[in-house]
Amino acid sequence: DGGITQSPKYLFRKEGQNVTLSCEQNLNHDAMYWYRQDPGQGLRLIYYSQIVNDFQKGDIAEGYSVSREKKESFPLTVTSAQKNPTAFYLCAVGDGPYEQYFGPGTRLTVT
């Protein structure tokens, strides 16, 4: 999981603005995932991608968008349509259908 970077660590935005969170990996793994974590709660899957140029909606995709143009990168855009965007966003990477390893996360605050 040392090969997964998320930037920035903290992000502040005004309501109504779109914001893009970065996730990069140098592990050469095919699968990448985005999760959202709210205080005192588990992780919820937003989007995932099993291969370049393909991605699937997770359980809470509304108000989010992604792209997977390169194997190394899976950026997440939080749009103004997301009702409660303030959360801890975690990117994960997997090699095969089993183990997933998380990046350090980005804390997004929208006011």
Added chain:
Amino acid sequence: GENVEQHPSTLSVQEGDSAVIKCTYSDSASNYFPWYKQELGKRPQLIIDIRSNVGEKKDQRIAVTLNKTAKHFSLHITETQPEDSAVYFCAASPNAGGTSYGKLTFGQGTILTVHP
């Protein structure tokens, strides 16, 4: 879709005691069950996992058991230490191929506190 329930939500033990966290799942197609440990402000770390072709797996002080008939699995930590204090999450995944590949559903988490 899959639903994972985790209990208890908080667990307090004395150093040296054992701790047990239990999870149930709803989708009989689930066949991969990882456990993650998350320290305050940090990323979740995979600590152990089990696949449906085995009933138990052990790694030093940590063990996981799986009962597919009852659809539940448990994390056992023996000889607990203060550094075991963290939030623990269970998860389940069907991994049946196709678009469900690697799709994890997490439990709500258990806050474990180990008192010295």
